[in-house]
């Protein structure tokens with residue numbers, strides 16, 4: 001029996017708890033605020049920001065959008081970030097990625113005040129994450145952990161395989177799993193025997209960025225599978241990094257795409273923003 005993990009409904013529950021917390025904060029005069037910086041016209045980024053803004057509206061986070069042209073210079077983007085760092089109404093700053101080629105992404109992320117870094121991607125927050133110190137943590141990895149927790153499967157001692165080593169997802173997710181005492185394998189484009197690594201995984205995190213890449217018969221029977229991928233196929237349908245049809249026949253628990261990780265990433269962004277507002281008001 002396979003259970004499809006309902007990320008949409010878990011995220012709804014979290015959003016309603018956050019909305020309650022925000023009304024209590026507002027009663028004390030704290031109005032959480034989040035600014036999105038959207039550079040250029042990337043259609044996927046436009047949709048992500050629109051969805052994140054709608055979630056802010058739903059829970060009562062004041063939100064602002066700074067749109068900049070794809071041709072913006074590093075200097076002008078830095079000036080925008082620095083102004084927001086100083087703005088007391090803004091508790092969180094989110095620079096939507098990817099950024100255009102002329103911009104050094106790591107430099108921009110490092111310019112955001114670590115206290116307002118609701119994406120958890122500033123080097124200080126990443127360092128804190130590695131050292132298990134309190135700090136803002138990346139959203140998708142937090143969502144992945146909450147989805148695993150929702151299954152009731154304990155992570156300690158399990159073989160966890162993270163396929164993908166990005167700064168946003170793979171690497172921080174591997175750290176969080178390690179902190180929960182999983183035995184963690186991180187796979188990437190240079191990994192040899194990828195199928196063997198995946199076959200040994202009690203917990204599989206697919207964050208490769210290739211549509212339907214992981215096939216059901218690679219997956220250990222009874223595994224927990226969290227699919228971080230999101231792709232639009234030529235027929236307009238959305239799919240993940242796993243071949244859902246075959247993967248769901250092997251996994252005990254699996255997230256759907258859409259409706260799995262995506263809504264949880266947004267819920268964790270709201271959580272981080274409330275945390276930042278509470279810490280810095």
Ligand code: GUN
Pocket residue numbers: 094095096097098119139140168265
């Ligand atoms: N682009 C895709 N995912 C993300 C994310 O989680 N944060 C930011 N800032 N950009 C993204």
